[in-house]
Amino acid sequence: MPPRQTDLSDAELEVLKALWDLGPTSVRDVMNHLHAQGRELAYTTVLTFLTRLKAKKYVTSKKSGQAYIYKARVSREKVTGTRLSSLIEQLFDGASAPLVLHLVQSNKLSPDEIGELRRMLEDLDAASSDVEGDD
């Protein structure tokens, strides 16, 4: 089977992120936003990505005066989740836990973050009132 062409490429994701940051906006604004982040892309390059994103159904556009206003059609969370799942699939054959373990063990989390994580887990535990007795 031919390679997938509905996936977001890295550059496309960058542009989509700009759209998430800015909300519905024009090519020029997206470009400026990117420039502000040190990403120097030509106007037409940004246009190309936006066009491809539209073709891939990640954004919609509607004409407003002379120019088009582009709007993200997918949420940051959705895309994040999808990408994450792909990576987990690819790296850990679908199991999330090893990833978290990896993160925790590689000291990528600060003490504060660890604290927050623990609190979150406690909440989860409380919410589901789950018992574990396999000690």
Next chain:
Amino acid sequence: MPPRQTDLSDAELEVLKALWDLGPTSVRDVMNHLHAQGRELAYTTVLTFLTRLKAKKYVTSKKSGQAYIYKARVSREKVTGTRLSSLIEQLFDGASAPLVLHLVQSNKLSPDEIGELRRMLEDLDAASSDVEGDD
């Protein structure tokens, strides 16, 4: 700047994973392993990937009889870490915590995994004997 060409592509990663699973081995064995996983690639395709992996310094090879034996030069952990970091950079601008939160909140972790995670965190806490009193 031109796109990076030292990066692992998805297909290359698959082959590398086979090498991690099998240890140093031949093209044919890698192919068979892939086939066993339902990944039907032609012998020469596998060869191509192995060759590219060699060019990118991810594997080494040495002749053994008529054929070459390929061996991973990079550890699974290393590659995993790198890929993960890229994703975190890309999705969360470098912060790991949101990723974990995302994982936990999106119910991608089973109760068992949550339990394990909590245990791990307790161990961490015990190890550093950290205190938190900002309740």
Next chain:
DNA sequence: GACGAGCTACGACGGATGTAGTAGGTTGTC
């Protein structure tokens, strides 16, 4: 109503990727 500033559409181009075929060398076997 001609000019310039913007904007979009479309084509382009080199490099990466996924996938494989073919040519040609090596070698065990009859």
Next chain:
DNA sequence: GACAACCTACTACATCCGTCGTAGCTCGTC
């Protein structure tokens, strides 16, 4: 010593990706 089996090297090729350039339309301004 010819043949089949197997191996590698090289080439190929369509598509994707990152990046733009150019052409042509539109609209405000003098």
